[in-house]
Amino acid sequence: METADQEIARLEAERHRYSETFSNTAETDAVTRSHLQEEMDRRTARIRKLQEQRPLGFLARWAMRAAAASAAWGFFQVGPWWARTLLGFLMLTLAFLSLG
DSSP states (O other): OOOHHHHHHHHHHHHHHHHHHHHHSOTTOHHHHHHHHHHHHHHHHHHHHHHHTOOOOHHHHHHHHHHHHHHHHHHHHOOSHHHHHHHHHHHHHHHHHTTO
16 A cells, blocks of 8 residues: 555656646647646646645644643632633644654
């Protein structure tokens, strides 16, 4: 089974081959050019989807954990109940998102 990075590399290579074939196809052959363009677009869309699904990096996760710790500190320092509620939700959300 391929990892996301391996699949992205494979799709980029396929897209490059289709691009070369597209540039070498006569402009009068609209059907072939249309098919090649569709295949390039499909691979580009899949690459974008895979890149969007990548997990957060190491520093981003630790930055979110630090922000969650700051929100926890603020939770105990702020007086109004509504501010404490908002900081509590912020703290829990950041802690959850920092998991991965």
